[in-house]
Amino acid sequence: MKTMKAVQIARRGGPLELVERLVPEPGPGQVRIKVESCGICHGELVAIEGHHPLMQYPRIPGHEVIGVIDKLGPLAGEWSVGDRVGVGWSGGGHEVTGLTYDGGYAEYMIGFAARMTRIPAGLPSAEASPLMCAGVTTFGALKHSVAGPGDTVAILGIGGLGHMALQYARNSGFRTVAVSRGGDKKGLALELGAHVYIDAQSEDPVQILKGMGGARVILATAPDSASITRIFDGLGEGGEMIIVAGMGGNLEFAPGQFLAGRRAVRGFTGTDPADLAGTLNFSQLANIHPLIETFPLDQAAGAFDRMMSSNVRFRAVLTM
Numbered sequence: 410m411k412t413m414k415a416v417q418i419a420r421r422g423g424p425l426e427l428v429e430r431l432v433p434e435p436g437p438g439q440v441r442i443k444v445e446s447c448g449i450c451h452g453e454l455v456a457i458e459g460h461h462p463l464m465q466y467p468r469i470p471g472h473e474v475i476g477v478i479d480k481l482g483p484l485a486g487e488w489s490v491g492d493r494v495g496v497g498w499s500g501g502g503h504e505v506t507g508l509t510y511d512g513g514y515a516e517y518m519i520g521f522a523a524r525m526t527r528i529p530a531g532l533p534s535a536e537a538s539p540l541m542c543a544g545v546t547t548f549g550a551l552k553h554s555v556a557g558p559g560d561t562v563a564i565l566g567i568g569g570l571g572h573m574a575l576q577y578a579r580n581s582g583f584r585t586v587a588v589s590r591g592g593d594k595k596g597l598a599l600e601l602g603a604h605v606y607i608d609a610q611s612e613d614p615v616q617i618l619k620g621m622g623g624a625r626v627i628l629a630t631a632p633d634s635a636s637i638t639r640i641f642d643g644l645g646e647g648g649e650m651i652i653v654a655g656m657g658g659n660l661e662f663a664p665g666q667f668l669a670g671r672r673a674v675r676g677f678t679g680t681d682p683a684d685l686a687g688t689l690n691f692s693q694l695a696n697i698h699p700l701i702e703t704f705p706l707d708q709a710a711g712a713f714d715r716m717m718s719s720n721v722r723f724r725a726v727l728t729m
């Protein structure tokens with residue numbers, strides 16, 4: 410039988426290892442995708458650390474997948490062989506890509522016909538990959554936020570999600586603030602659209618945001634509870650902290666912090682197909698592109714480590 414190269418998580422907490430696996434066969438309602446690219450998201454930690462009740466190993470991670478359909482299962486709907494499609498975090502039903510079924514760190518993967526997105530011609534696959542998770546999560550979070558044009562919006566953490574958020578915020582007419590650690594990312598953050606750059610290691614984000622009248626929205630992409638807790642008081646009247654970061658310890662807030670200015674904290678996930686369509690449209694209309702570093706599949710482990718140490722500018726993408 411035909412085999413393929415894949416990178417799998419061998420066991421809970423386990424390393425990412427390059428293996429030969431059988432090329433999967435699509436079942437009812439499924440297609441087989443010849444993968445062209447897959448982004449490396451911090452959310453892969455959910456699979457590696459096993460924070461899902463249906464997690465089983467070995468598991469191929471990867472949920473920013475772009476590829477071309479090379480085989481149809483029965484009842485594969487309107488899809489045809491040769492269609493270029495994208496797959497994000499949500500598979501069919503309760504399936505989660507790269508968690509409950511194998512994802513895109515592989516030459517082939519199975520796609521659920523009901524949860525794939527057609528990728529516009531002219532958008533290179535490696536650039537489309539980050540839109541499937543980093544893009545839709547930050548676009549959706551800002552679109553459904555209380556912020557309107559002219560409002561101040563701060564993005565905490567300038568990585569895969571954060572660098573997309575800066576572009577969406579700027580192009581939505583928000584006064585856009587990047588909050589990072591150190592000065593390394595300042596130049597690129599300003600180029601991506603930040604009006605203001607805050608180095609949270611040498612400056613006080615709360616004082617600066619208060620000086621600007623308070624943020625209407627703070628979008629927390631940094632997977633660090635202490636940073637999220639610390640910046641909360643930078644919110645202005647009626648402001649909201651939107652948490653998309655899925656990791657870190659417990660947050661610490663005093664009840665009074667919510668009463669002062671009637672401020673709120675809530676979460677957001679980029680799982681709504683309508684938001685994904687919006688992300689693709691808005692990115693095209695506003696000429697928004699991810700900044701990516703590409704790696705061959707066999708360098709997935711090294712690329713993942715580079716992401717974990719916040720050194721990628723700004724999304725690592727595997728190309729097959």
Ligand SMILES: NC(=O)c1ccc[n+]([C@@H]2O[C@H](COP(=O)([O-])OP(=O)(O)OC[C@H]3O[C@@H](n4cnc5c(N)ncnc54)[C@H](OP(=O)(O)O)[C@@H]3O)[C@@H](O)[C@H]2O)c1
Nearest residue numbers: 451452566567568569570589590631632633654655678679
């Ligand atoms: N809600 C959803 O649907 C959804 C979707 C995708 C991802 N996520 C989650 O969103 C988070 C970000 O994902 P990502 O792919 O953007 O990760 P990423 O590329 O690693 O970026 C995260 C950024 O957060 C900052 N950061 C990292 N560690 C930190 C620490 N210890 N203290 C303070 N800041 C830190 C860094 O920015 P600076 O260097 O600028 O400080 C880093 O570049 C992850 O928790 C991921 O699981 C959620």
Ligand SMILES: [Zn+2]
Nearest residue numbers: 450452542543
């Ligand atoms: Zn993700």
